[in-house]
Amino acid sequence: MEAKSLQTFSPFAGSRHVGWKSPSNIALVKYWGKRDYQLPRNPSLSFTLSNSFTETSVEYSYTRKEKPTIAFVFEGKSKKSFKTRVEKYLQTVGVYLPFLKHLDLKIKSVNSFPHSSGIASSASGMSALALCLTSMEQRLFGTPEGRKNFLNKASFLARLGSGSAARSVYGDYVLWGEHAAMEGSMDEAAVQIDIAGKDRWELGDAILITSSEKKKVSSSVGHALMEHHPYAEARYEQARIHIPQLAEAMKTNQDTAFQEIVENEALSLHALMINSNPGFTLMNNNTWSIIEEVREYRKKTGTFVAFTLDAGPNVHLIYRKKDKEQILEFIHSELIQYCENGYWIDDAIGSGPIELN
Numbered sequence: 001m002e003a004k005s006l007q008t009f010s011p012f013a014g015s016r017h018v019g020w021k022s023p024s025n026i027a028l029v030k031y032w033g034k035r036d037y038q039l040p041r042n043p044s045l046s047f048t049l050s051n052s053f054t055e056t057s058v059e060y061s062y063t064r065k066e067k068p069t070i071a072f073v074f075e076g077k078s079k080k081s082f083k084t085r086v087e088k089y090l091q092t093v094g095v096y097l098p099f100l101k102h103l104d105l106k107i108k109s110v111n112s113f114p115h116s117s118g119i120a121s122s123a124s125g126m127s128a129l130a131l132c133l134t135s136m137e138q139r140l141f142g143t144p145e146g147r148k149n150f151l152n153k154a155s156f157l158a159r160l161g162s163g164s165a166a167r168s169v170y171g172d173y174v175l176w177g178e179h180a181a182m183e184g185s186m187d188e189a190a191v192q193i194d195i196a197g198k199d200r201w202e203l204g205d206a207i208l209i210t211s212s213e214k215k216k217v218s219s220s221v222g223h224a225l226m227e228h229h230p231y232a233e234a235r236y237e238q239a240r241i242h243i244p245q246l247a248e249a250m251k252t253n254q255d256t257a258f259q260e261i262v263e264n265e266a267l268s269l270h271a272l273m274i275n276s277n278p279g280f281t282l283m284n285n286n287t288w289s290i291i292e293e294v295r296e297y298r299k300k301t302g303t304f305v306a307f308t309l310d311a312g313p314n315v316h317l318i319y320r321k322k323d324k325e326q327i328l329e330f331i332h333s334e335l336i337q338y339c340e341n342g343y344w345i346d347d348a349i350g351s352g353p354i355e356l357n
């Protein structure tokens with residue numbers, strides 16, 4: 001992962017520019033609990049979204065100053081808390097990108113979704129920035145060579161910013177974390193996985209916003225609480241069992257198994273939060289009402305639909321794209337009453353990040 005030495009780095013005049021658009025992702029098997037520096041306690045599996053993304057651009061110029069300047073603008077404004085996180089991140093990845101200490105950076109970032117929507121932006125934000133940094137290395141040094149190595153390094157760097165961001169570097173279905181039964185899997189970076197019969201798994205994701213309030217407990221605190229959690233080992237084992245089970249369910253078109261695993265993952269995640277010490281609750285009454293409605297609707301109609309949750313109260317309604325019309329009707333007649341100001345995001349599986357000119 002080390003960048004080639006700086007021998008070939010020659011100062012350049014003026015400024016250069018790079019940009020990436022990178023989507024968020026939704027985990028079907030959850031990452032919850034980490035060790036050492038941003039390594040997962042268990043493997044996780046997600047699909048990458050399409051409409052919830054971050055666009056980041058980096059303008060970089062050579063500097064002889066001892067301490068280069070970093071400017072960070074989020075949606076047209078400088079935001080102190082984000083800037084601090086970005087500065088800390090750049091310091092962390094400096095070991096793998098030593099050329100950074102010779103560059104002044106102007107970073108600009110915008111999200112496609114409202115910042116206050118309660119949608120976590122660390123996966124899209126950190127992956128977009130990691131992709132920009134990897135592109136910079138590639139342009140300056142010709143490394144990493146080839147698309148595969150490029151994406152591997154981008155995922156590795158994204159992981160150092162936010163674990164779930166490691167998965168956003170790829171499109172479709174993505175696995176992060178080593179699993180004996182999953183070839184090529186590793187803890188350091190994510191890999192894309194092939195789901196046979198993919199047409200069937202062209203999924204939509206309606207993100208139902210039940211609250212746009214800032215989370216009471218951050219993901220980092222939640223991960224840390226797994227360290228002395230009485231159910232930690234059982235949870236990691238559950239995720240390790242769910243990964244091949246889910247892959248098999250998708251390969252062999254077992255809709256019920258898919259729904260059961262995905263929903264159980266979401267409920268396990270929130271159960272772990274509830275009985276952490278100290279415990280915390282991120283779900284609200286509307287989250288529960290939507291879950292009940294989904295169960296009822298599935299029983300009544302037999303339609304393929306499943307709910308999942310991130311570390312927050314908003315519900316991701318997973319459905320088959322071909323059933324979209326019917327699902328929209330379900331949302332509008334039954335679910336929208338539980339959404340804050342009737343707000344939901346119409347998203348779906350996507351093919352991954354795109355480089356911007």
Ligand code: DP6
Pocket residue numbers: 026027029030031032038044120122161162163164165219220223269310311
């Ligand atoms: C519940 O990736 O946000 O969404 O690594 O501390 O940035 P950090 O945590 P983060 O955790 C996401 C947890 C999750 C499940 C998942 O996406 O797998």
